[in-house]
Amino acid sequence: MQHGFGANSAYLKQGNRIHLLASNKQSASFYNRTDERTLLVGPFSPNWMQYVRVNSFTTNFLMEPAYSYYFEPSLLKMRELNLPYTAYNLPAWDKWERRPELLHHQALTETKIQRDWEAVQRERLLGKLYARNSSYAKNYRTGRIGWDLGDTVKRQTILVLLHKLGNPDSLAIYPRESNVLYSLKPATYTLTVLFDTGDYVSAKVPVKANGQTHVHFTSSAVKPASEYSSYLNQIIESKLAEASKHEANTAKEQQQILETAREVTFSYTSGAEQYRHEVTGVVKDKNNGEPLPGVTIVLKGTTVGASTDGSGRYRIYVPDSGILIFRYIGYVSSEEKVNSRGKINLDMDADRKQLQEVVVVGYGMERSSSSIAAATAVQGKVSGVVVRGNSTISVRDAKPLVIVDGIPFSGDHTKLEKVTATKVLRGEAATALYGASAAGGVIIITTNQGGSVPGRSSSSQV
Structure with a gap:
């Protein structure tokens, strides 16, 4: 298996057998010329099995021995291996069990993998939300807050939170080990430390320029979960949901770019x-x-x-x-x-320079220097397209993709009227945005008829 450990968690499944592809230095690695190791996994029988990348995609494939496998969405690469050579380089099995396995290990199930993956993703996203907290910041007009817990507070800290007094929406999140908060503007803050038991400690802390205010929490300061702590947790969950959504959208855009790149190359x-x-x-x-x-x-x-x-x-x-x-x-x-x-x-x-010359038009994107303002300029630009006047379009042989007022058009093109502007995308510029359906080019048409153009559904407008 060729598996990049920077990717999401993934596992192989055949029947009830599950093999987690984890970044484990003890895993047998017999090919290490790149950052993506080829791992020896199994044993599996030469039969149907699944590759599952958690919360991403699943690929069913027929496993054949003597091949390495590489998976991406809608992609499976197989490379023949020279088994005698690779077997020669496999690490020897130490039967003396220098590191014996503990007997209390849990059985690996898909539910456990999903649960552990979600916990890891939450911690990773939290890491992206953490406020910057560097002791090397050279800002002499700011102050600091320090805090510690008394010996009688027998609890595990999970997060350190700070916001301006009376304004919880200005919440800044710090990791649990942040005992000193740096570079704070002079003001009065509310410092809150959340514990794994659900309770918390909180204090009003004034900050002055070039100074540090220290807070010592004793067991008497510990408060049970309240509306205040619940509201702070809601803010954190909201920030996490927003970060997760942003990552999902970014991943979707990256996948579209990859699919386009595969078509181009x-x-x-x-x-x-x-x-x-x-x-x-x-x-x-x-x-x-x-x-x-x-x-x-x-x-x-x-x-x-x-x-x-x-x-x-x-x-x-x-x-x-x-x-x-x-x-x-x-x-x-x-x-x-x-x-x-x-x-x-x-x-x-x-x-x-290139970014300044790009114009975004509906679904499409084209250089402003090649923008076409009149329908008569379309003739000869796209294979199989002939333009008559500035209102009717005739298509022969190749069938270009037609976009009318931002919506794919599949109706009778002879009924198009009041065309105010027409733009054309050709070649790679067309297929990069619309895929194989744009092999004959793309015509982007703007009319002044709004949603009344025959052959399109106004409910599908974006």
Whole structure:
């Protein structure tokens, strides 16, 4: 199994047998040339089984021995393995049991995996919500708050919360080990420490510039769960839900970009058949450090190419002296000489000039320099399309995708009237946005008829 441990938790299932693909240093790894290890998992019989990426996707496949497997949504890659070679490199089994397994381990079930995954995701999202709290901040007009618990407070801290007095909606969240809160503007705050038992301690704390106020909580300060603590928990859950939704939308956009990249680079080969030198790496945004999925990497002057996955990783086979070209929509293209390197990471700069020249139109996106304001300019731009005057469109041979007032149009095109503007997308620009249905091009039409255009449903407008 080729499994990137930066991805969501995943497991293999065959019948009642479940094998969790976890980042475990004790796992047998027999191929480690890249950041994605190939793990030896099993045993499984050569039969139907499932690959499950938790809260993402499931792939049913027929397992065949002597192959490695790599899974992504709507994608399964198999690579033949040289078993005698790989078996030779497998670690020896130490029968003396240096680290004997504990007998109280729980049985692994799908319910337990899901529950543990949700707990881990919650902690991860909380980490993104934590307020910045650095002792190295050089702001001499701010103050600090310190706190500690008395010996009689026998409870486990789970979160430290801070908000301005009387304004819980200004809530800042800190991890449980934050005993000093830095860089606070002079004001009066409410400091709250939540415990795993549901109760809490809270205090009103004034902060002055260039000073530190310390709070010592004793057992008498512990309060049971109340409307106040419940409201704070609701704010936290709301923030978590918003962060989770944002991540889901981002993941969906990344998957669309990846599918588009696969369509664009379908004519490229990985180079494994022509070259022996393997290059891997990660492509990220230079400004925020986020990985970029769907970046096209091409060996200059050839049809050898690849695209980055959801983690920004890629793998390509090239000559030692080759040159790689990195391309991504909205970013400055870059060339990198291989120079016998096996790993080439790249931080791509956003193309400010290109972003300023982009106009978003309904479903589509096109350069402003190629915008077409009149329907008569469409003729000859899209294969199989003929335009008469500025109100009727005739389609022959190829069938372009027609978008009228932002809605896909499938009615009688001869009834279109009062066309005020028409724009055209061709080639990669069309398929990148609309997929295979736009192979014949896209015509984006604007009318002044609103929802009365025949052949479309107004209830589907976005």
